[in-house]
Amino acid sequence: MNTRMRRAAFAVAAGAMAVSLAACGSAKESGDKSDSSSSAKKGDAIKVGLLLPENQTARYEKFDRPLIEKKVKELTNGKGTLQYANAKQDATTQAQQVETMITDKVDVLIVDAVDSAAIKNSVQKAKDAGIPVVAYDRLAQGPISGYTSFDNTTVGKTQGEALLAALGSKAKSGKIVMMNGSSTDPNAAQFKAGAHSVLDGKVNIGKEYDTKDWKPENANANMEGAISALGKKNVVGVYSANDGMAGGIITALKAAGISVPVTGQDAELAGVQRIIAGEQFMSVYKPYAPEADAAAEMAVALAQGKSLDTVAKDKVDSPTDKAIPSVIVAVVSLTKANINDTVIKDGVYTVSDICTSAYKAKCDALGIK
Incomplete structure (x- = not known):
């Protein structure tokens, strides 16, 4: 994948980064990108949709889901809720789950795509419905608003x-x-x-x-x-x-x-x-807590109509979008x-x-x- 990334000078890195540096965008550009899918600022009573790709790998149910839910609750003073679905390694099922989340009017989506290319149309539908999407762990195609993963x-x-x-x-x-x-x-x-x-x-x-x-x-x-x-x-x-x-x-x-x-x-x-x-x-x-926390922080900020500038210090390009605000976590x-x-x-x-x-x-x- 041809992915380019810009790290802020003070970001913590471990080893050579997996993606090349992207050109620096202005704070205004980053703010515009973050806010584009959010029609109005909201308080803490937000609904976060979480879509994970499969349940054969132990991490998703044991770590990712509970960690993200815990952080959403923490960031919203206990008022935010998490609506969850697992695609069980089926891209068609995941597309249907996005449709359900849109119908249920979630305020933001966190999506770990079964198929990063196949999810593109679903991401576009969410954006068209005013729902920003955070790509989690896998860099989904389409107009995503934020991304977090490992190097x-x-x-x-x-x-x-x-x-x-x-x-x-x-x-x-x-x-x-x-x-x-x-x-x-x-x-x-x-x-x-x-x-x-x-x-x-x-x-x-x-x-x-x-x-x-x-x-x-x-x-x-x-x-x-x-x-x-x-x-x-x-x-x-x-x-x-x-x-x-x-x-x-x-x-x-x-x-x-x-x-x-x-x-x-x-x-x-x-x-x-x-x-x-x-x-x-x-x-x-791969320390899951920093990745899960970053996804929750971006999701809550987007749902509340806030910029991702203080959360996401990196920039990553996908095959369909440029300079996506991102958090890249180191590995051991x-x-x-x-x-x-x-x-x-x-x-x-x-x-x-x-x-x-x-x-x-x-x-x-x-x-x-």
């Missing part, structure tokens, strides 16, 4: 760098398999590009897949096919774009009697436990070494969540207690 190219780079570190001198001793995310998700393309920028020329890529709908069972089937094609003795590592797929991949590897480094993303509980057990090498920890490489300092310290999981009886001995050995 997605850096996510891929972080995964690639971790895989190279795990392989060490064995990096070119065999083949790696690349299990990318769904082709309908623009983030997947950025993860893939970031990973390739690190891995190309330093490993031998034996097989590469774009995994339909990010489903673990599809990743499992792809991995079985890769093992059959390459031979189990020739597979030295696997780039997996997220933890859910890593689970399916590791099941296939175990069945073939293979133990090699596997990457991931999202710091799902099962992924963290696999890292402790030595089955998965790493995950990318999660390994055995920093579980205490990341997901436990931030309260994502407790020690008892992670260190169940099956993992207690491994946790004790790593000092997780």
Whole structure:
């Protein structure tokens, strides 16, 4: 995706940013963009529509939804309400959900698109109805008013760098398999590009897949096919774009009697436990609270007819729109070494969540207690 981003000089960044700098717009231009969909200023009694893409990945129901709802309540003195729907990985369903939100006259929409291109017409319909749209986690096409996500190219780079570190001198001793995310998700393309920028020329890529709908069972089937094609003795590592797929991949590897480094993303509980057990090498920890808070802050401001200038310090271009006010959140490489300092310290999981009886001995050995 050709995405350009402008960071304010004082914004916090981690690593090289995934998007190129956009030309600076004036405060007036940013304010005009933010306010264009809001016909009148409103108080705290606003209705925020939240549309999430699927429920197979643990993060959406466990973290994103409750965090956004909590922040909306906080920002509106308890008067704001959240109307929620999950598309369960169906773009047509999500389009119908947008129609319902428009009919129900929500004041603003937060949308994590199943298909970033297919959602374009729905975003336009919301705008035409005077409802601004905040793109959440995935950069939707159409006239969106704000966007928040992580530095997605850096996510891929972080995964690639971790895989190279795990392989060490064995990096070119065999083949790696690349299990990318769904082709309908623009983030997947950025993860893939970031990973390739690190891995190309330093490993031998034996097989590469774009995994339909990010489903673990599809990743499992792809991995079985890769093992059959390459031979189990020739597979030295696997780039997996997220933890859910890593689970399916590791099941296939175990069945073939293979133990090699596997990457991931999202710091799902099962992924963290696999890292402790030595089955998965790493995950990318993406602090959901800053992302969710940014989405809620932009949504409330837009619903109340306010500018996003004080909330969104970045600017991002989509294929259909320019200089979208945005908040880009940094990511962390999660390994055995920093579980205490990341997901436990931030309260994502407790020690008892992670260190169940099956993992207690491994946790004790790593000092997780």
